[in-house]
Amino acid sequence: MFVIVGTGAGGGLLARELAKNGKKVVILEKxxxxxxxxxxxxxxxxxxxxxxxxxxxxxxSTAVSMANMVRALDEELHEFGIDLTKEYEYVEELVGVHELDDSHIGRGTQLFLDAARDLGLDVVKMPKAIREEECIQCGKCAFGCPVNAKWTAKDFVDEAVEAGAELICEAEVIDIILCNMEASGVKYVKDHEEHLIKTDKIILCAGAIQTPIIMKNMGLTGIGREIFFDPFVTVGGYLKDINFNTEVQMAALVKGKNFVLSPHFSSFIKGNIDNPDVDDKDILSIMVKTPDECKGYVHTDGFVRKENTIEDIRYLAEGVATAGFILEKAGVDPTTIGSTVYRGAHPGGTVQIGKALDSNLESEIPNLYVCDASVLPISPGKPPILTILALAKRLADYLINK
Incomplete structure (x- = not known):
């Protein structure tokens, strides 16, 4: 029996693949x-x-993602003997990765594309997993799709349950039970009561914060001593009646050496503009996202500390400057351009391949595997969902064949 802890990109696909191949699967979701x-x-x-x-x-976090699907860390993973070529092809077809139809490229996104091309930047439409026939173009991807038009890992969880998997929600894992130094059970709390599931295969997919907490509570060392999360800010300004706030967000991508840029609305931008008549519909803005160094740690009580290096700040500054050029070229009033506060997304690197895991994502504890963003060896600086899905497919095939 397989117990999967977490239902994000890694846990969702693993549950689907294992259940559809006749394996007994229990899914625990906090x-x-x-x-x-x-x-x-x-x-x-x-x-x-x-x-x-x-x-x-x-x-x-796939529930609030933009359904962006880009390949990441190919060369870096090759260093660990991991080639995801066939897995990428499988999951791209499975979730329907494609560039959005022109019908779903709004005016603001088109201005971004045109301005970036005019400036000689490497710009493409963002590969996404969105069903245009259902999408109402409301601009609310990051809040949770109101019409279920985008893929999320919940889709895979539903398929797993239909194939016979058991889903237990609001179940917080508190310990992994060992027998002869091998993983043999999972202890969790639900409705204030402790429960124990005996199993011979455990896969932690609880995310880059919760997964290392579980492992640190087992007494494992070297876990959660590093963490990355892709730093980002949104830069924007005034462009009357652009109505970018109702477009499909992040539908285009500029790939720089040290950053990526994507059109992304933030209501915070209008707070930088000294004009009370400026409305959300008058804002055009761009997300600036960079890779960062793995500086920081996750404590067993959930406390997260993140440190930023000079390189982190330099990359962000490069991206912000480039975004400003694009906005001005697109017609935004340059005197109104401002930025949101620094934030982070896509946490990872807390249980890394090559340090805490082998190339099959197995830990030093036999039969205890990890498959979420925590396994990534460095920050991708771009959406990691597709890479996590590909790693999950690779692990599922390994476990099925094993």
Whole structure:
């Protein structure tokens, strides 16, 4: 029997693949099963000074993602003997990765594309997993899709349950039980009562914060001593009646050496403009996202500390300057351009391949595996969902064949 802890990208796909191949699967999820439109109510809260975006619910942070699907860390993973070529092809077809139809490229996004091309930047439409025939172009992807038009890991969890998997929600894992130094059970709390599941295969997919907490509580060392989360700010300004706030967000991508840029609305931008008549519909803005160094740690009580290096700040400054050039070229009033505060997304690197895990994502404890963003060896500086899905497919095939 397989026990999967967490229902994000890694846990969702693993549950689907294992259950559909006749394996007995139990899925433990700390959060509730929700409607996608309510996902914004389940953002996690961290220590003061750490503004990190993640959610706890069935589907994990995929529920509030933009459904962006880009390949990341190919060369870096090759160093560990991991080639995801066939897995990428499998999951891209499975979730329907494609560039959005022109019908779903709004005026603001088109201005971004045109301005970036005019400036000689490497710009493309963002590969996404969104069903245009269902998408109402409301601009609310990060709040949870109100019409379920985008893929989330909850889709895979539902398929796993249909194939016979058992889903237990609002179940917080508190310990992994060992027998002869091998993983043999999972202890969790639900409705204030402790429960124990005996099993011979455990896969932690609880995310880059919760997974290392579980492992540290087991007494494992070297876990959670590093963490990355892609730093980002949103830069924008005034462009009357652009109506960018109702477009599909992040539908285009500029790939710089040290940063990526994508059109992304933030209502905070209008607070930088000294004009009370400026409305959300008058804002065009761009997300600037960079990779960062793995400086920081996760404590067993959930406290997260993140440190930023000079390189982190330099990369962000490069991206912000480039975003400013694009905005001005697109017609934004340059005197109104401002930025949001620094935030973080896509936490990872807390249980790394090559340090805490082997190339099959197995820990030093036999039969204890990890498959979420915590396994990534360095920050990708771009959305990691597709890479996590590919790693999950690779692990599922390994476990099925094993």
């Amino acid at each position: 959060g509730p099963y929700i409607d996608s439109k309510d996902a914004f109510n389940y953002y996690d809260k961290y220590a003061p000074g750490v503004d990190l975006l993640s959610t706890t619910c069935v589907g994990g």
